[in-house]
Amino acid sequence: MSKEWKEVAIENIGEVIGGGTPSSKIEEYWGGNISWITPKDLSGYNFKRISKGSRSITDLGLLKSSARLLPKNTVLITSRAPIGYVAIADKEVSTNQGFKSVILKSNYDTNFIYYLIKKNVPALEAVSSGSTFKEISGNSLKKLKFKIPPLAEQKAIAKILGDLDAKIELNRKMNETLENMAQALFQSWFVDFDPVIDNALAKGNPIPEPLQAKAEIRKKIRSEVGILPESQKNIQKNTELAEVFPSTFVFNDTLGKWIPEGWEVKTINDVTTLIIDHRGKTPKKLGGDWVENGHPAISAKNIKKGNLIRPDMIRYVDEEMYEKWMKDEVEKGDIIITSEAPMGEMFLISDKTKYCLSQRLYCIRANETDSTSSFLYYWLQSDIAKGDLEGRCTGTTVTGIKQSELRKVSVMSPDILILQEFEDKLSPFLERKNLLQKQTETLIQQREVLLPQLISGKVKVPQSLVQQMKEE
Known part of the structure; x- marks a missing residue:
């Protein structure tokens, strides 16, 4: 590291701003032109810029809450549930109280600070506190120090x-x-x-x-x-x-x-040859543990909008553990579907990777005489199928679908x-x-x-x- 790199506290590179939430009971506060970002909007988020969240607020909503209008290029940092999701505002936005955002001074590069925070999430977690859930306070964030190079090197x-x-x-x-x-x-x-x-x-x-x-x-x-x-x-x-x-x-x-x-209506049970269900398994229950490299073990947190996300959250098992765990192996064309938290996210296996199925996942294999993998994959994302899946869920705090109910879901059969x-x-x-x-x-x-x-x-x-x- 060059001697030109200087240790600087966050409070000296920019202004730290918290977020806020307008009252949900007042309709006039919601649905305006101001994007309102929540930690959920950054869940599974891969690229660094964001311009809108799932909700928006009005000027009055902004005025009547502790939320601030943050300028373009503000670095947004989730400060709780979870800590350390990071993005850059691509236009003026506001956030809820799950963020501590940094409006940078002119001699700091927005993109560099974004990457600096992403690399140092453990440092944020180390200064967090709380019993029910961890949170980093504005003062704690301000006092964090990092080595930063001159602007051109940033x-x-x-x-x-x-x-x-x-x-x-x-x-x-x-x-x-x-x-x-x-x-x-x-x-x-x-x-x-x-x-x-x-x-x-x-x-x-x-x-x-x-x-x-x-x-x-x-x-x-x-x-x-x-x-x-x-x-x-x-x-x-x-x-x-x-x-x-x-x-x-x-x-x-x-x-x-x-x-x-002439088109029939069958059930998932009718049009599949196999449903793999290892939702409760863990390496320790099978007499082993995770390893650094090996077969990837994916869980519900890795499946979103038809893609594998959060590769940093994927863990691995060795060959011996894989053979114990996956008595039935995942094959090309199989459909992975999350059973809960959330239910109904899907991923179509399109190669021969030997995945190990971890928490809250089913694997469905189409019976090629009655259906095909692609048709079944897209059918299960249709409004009819999603309504059927959701209607068969049970649970109070977390809703999910049991395998016995999954098998009853209707499938059109052309x-x-x-x-x-x-x-x-x-x-x-x-x-x-x-x-x-x-x-x-x-x-x-x-x-x-x-x-x-x-x-x-x-x-x-x-x-x-x-x-x-x-x-x-």
Whole structure:
């Protein structure tokens, strides 16, 4: 570490600000133009900038609470439940009282301080206090001291780490686009029933009243040359596939809606060959312990919005423990679903990684004669399936679904030829998503190795880059 690195207290690099919450009973305080960030908004959050939370407040709500309007580039730090989630405000925002935020002075780089805090979460936890839950006070945060280099070197370090984060974010956005494309195809075929409506219109068959609005849209699409969706062009070219889609609807009492004639409604028990359930297992219960490297053990906290998150929270077991734990191994195409806290988050296994299933997870394997993994994965995310899953949950403080109830969840069962075609069309999306996910994991590992070395000064940045930062 260079002698130019100086030990500085947080109170000397910027102003520490707490948050606040307007009264939930006064409607006029909520739904305004001021983004209001809570620790939950940063849960599973990978990239460093945030511009909005799940809720917003009005100017009056801001005035009538202890919340402050924080300027762009304020460093947001969760100070309780949990401590140490960090983000940078990408515009003016406010926070609840779960934050201690730092408005930096001009001679400190926002991105560098962001990475500095991320690397030093244990230091924050060490000065926290509390019995029910730990919290770091404003005064405790202010007194924390860290070694900080001159501004140009701060910027150089932040650029190296930031370039990695930018690649991670680009991959995330590309994966989001691929996921939206897959969701759109599922919606068209199995929720809006576009191919069935097209067949019904072509044959002059009646359209049920709840589907009339969609039928009118399809009429317009069919009459305007060149705007037929690509998925429908493919069906038109594939006569055999088009004929497999029905041309009439029947009302299904189980789902409480009109579905294509001939399509059945089964249960998860009917359309799966295996449900792996190791929700209560731990290494110690099996006579062992966690190890530094080996087979990754994922839990509910690692599954969010179809992705594996929080790689820093993934633990490992050795081969002996894996064989004891996973009598049935996870396979490519299996669906991981969280059973509680929260229930219903899902992840589709798209490679041959030998995952060990830890707390609050089920693994579901589709029976390929009645369903397919991709269809079942997207069906379980549909509004109908989510409502069914939630309706079968039990519990007071924490709600969850038992395996016996999970097996009863309804699953629509179209013709297997249609499902196989759906699987074929989704394969390129899922393969690309998996490749991007693996690239992202590698980038995250690189960042996690470099972060402590650069922030501590153990690895020096090139002087040419420092000079570039001085000139900008």
